[in-house]
Amino acid sequence: MKRCIVGIRPTDAPGATVSGKQAPTIWFPSVATLAAVLSEDNRALLRLIQQAKPKTMTELAALSGRQVSNLSRTLRMMEGYGLVMLKKNAREIAPVALATRFKILID
16 A cells, blocks of 8 residues: 655645655645545545455445445545545445555645
8 A cells, every 4th residue: 555645735826736756646725625534534444445455335334334325425535536446346336445644745
């Protein structure tokens, strides 16, 4: 499991780019968004997905104690940031954690 470098895209310079080895691979619009997406519960969910490798959302719901609808919303949001991949197999969706460790760059 790779470590992601995440950053906060400054609101006063939305087109600013950072390059180099320490350049963020995932950008968040604000610290509040970063805190919400990478909350303790969501990071625990990523670790659970990485360790248990559930084959369906229903299996993940049973493992995590969360409702499928709640998981679906959370995982789709995380997919939008590139933290999770949702593999579609016939009628089931298998979540795959793309990162469980994070380095956060601010300023």
